[in-house]
Amino acid sequence: MKVRVRPWGVLAIGLILSIALSGIAYGALGDRLLGKGSNGPEVVEMQKKLSQLGYVIGTANGRFGSKTEAAVRRFQKERGLRVDGMAGTQTIKELKLLTGQSTNSTGKAVGTKNVDANLLARCVNAEARGEPYLGQVAVAAVILNRISDPAFPKTIADIVYQPQAFSSVNDGQINLPPSASAKRAAQEAINGSDPSGGAVFFFNPAKTKNKYIWSRPPIKKIGNHMFTK
Numbered sequence: 566m567k568v569r570v571r572p573w574g575v576l577a578i579g580l581i582l583s584i585a586l587s588g589i590a591y592g593a594l595g596d597r598l599l600g601k602g603s604n605g606p607e608v609v610e611m612q613k614k615l616s617q618l619g620y621v622i623g624t625a626n627g628r629f630g631s632k633t634e635a636a637v638r639r640f641q642k643e644r645g646l647r648v649d650g651m652a653g654t655q656t657i658k659e660l661k662l663l664t665g666q667s668t669n670s671t672g673k674a675v676g677t678k679n680v681d682a683n684l685l686a687r688c689v690n691a692e693a694r695g696e697p698y699l700g701q702v703a704v705a706a707v708i709l710n711r712i713s714d715p716a717f718p719k720t721i722a723d724i725v726y727q728p729q730a731f732s733s734v735n736d737g738q739i740n741l742p743p744s745a746s747a748k749r750a751a752q753e754a755i756n757g758s759d760p761s762g763g764a765v766f767f768f769n770p771a772k773t774k775n776k777y778i779w780s781r782p783p784i785k786k787i788g789n790h791m792f793t794k
Contacts, residue, residue: 595661599652603629611652614664615640618756619749643698643749663756681721682751683743685709688725690747691733692767693790698746700788703761705754707792710765717765761785764792 594610597603604627612625612633620636634650641648644659652660685705693704711717711724718724726734733739743751761767762784769789773779781793 595654595657599629599657600650601629601631601634608633611657611660614660617664617752618660619745619752645699663753663758682748682755684721684725685755686743686748686751687739687741688721688731688733689750690741690743691738692731693750693788694744694747696788696790698750699760700790701747701750702753702758703764703787703792704767704790705751706759706761707764707767709754710759710761710763714765760787761792764794766793767791768793 594607596607599608599611606627608629609625609627612622612627615622615633615636616625618640620640621632622636623630623632637652637656638648638650640646640660641650641656646655646659685708688708689701689705693701696704708721708724712719712721718727725731725739729735731739764784766778766781767790768775768778770786770791771789778793784792784794786792
């Protein structure tokens, strides 16, 4: 038996499908898998978040091209995610986490007036150049954790330039321009990431004999640095 579909019925079905597909294509970031060839507001939002973290994506134009794919792959590699260049649930979750409200290790907001991102990046570059990316983020987090600790000064500059606090200040390494990696690590820490686990000290066990720093309760080791309370 043949079923006749009236022209107005075809139009209605087409309209319903169009609305449904639009909902999928232009939903909130995380509603669908984004990959090369994807486009729309969610891609713009994702591109802005990648750019905020220091990844080069070109213009946030809403088109998922080669530069955006390369940035996604770098982000996935540095975060220990599956590297496929596709922005799925886990990748988007990490992006949202790292570009949300800035917090310190206690979960309280870090006052941005106390945060000199460039100086923080320079300190990361000077103290953790050559360390794994996660270790660079951890070093930045240690400096930010000190802001909320009553035993330390309340600005990045006062913390970095506190007498004998960082060897890079004594040898002039602090004045070197920060690498792209150091900039990303500093921004990630500012956005709330803390791989150090709330540490307020870090040191290289192979190069440090200071009894006080060795007496601090250890939290974890990342690369060549031990992070302590």
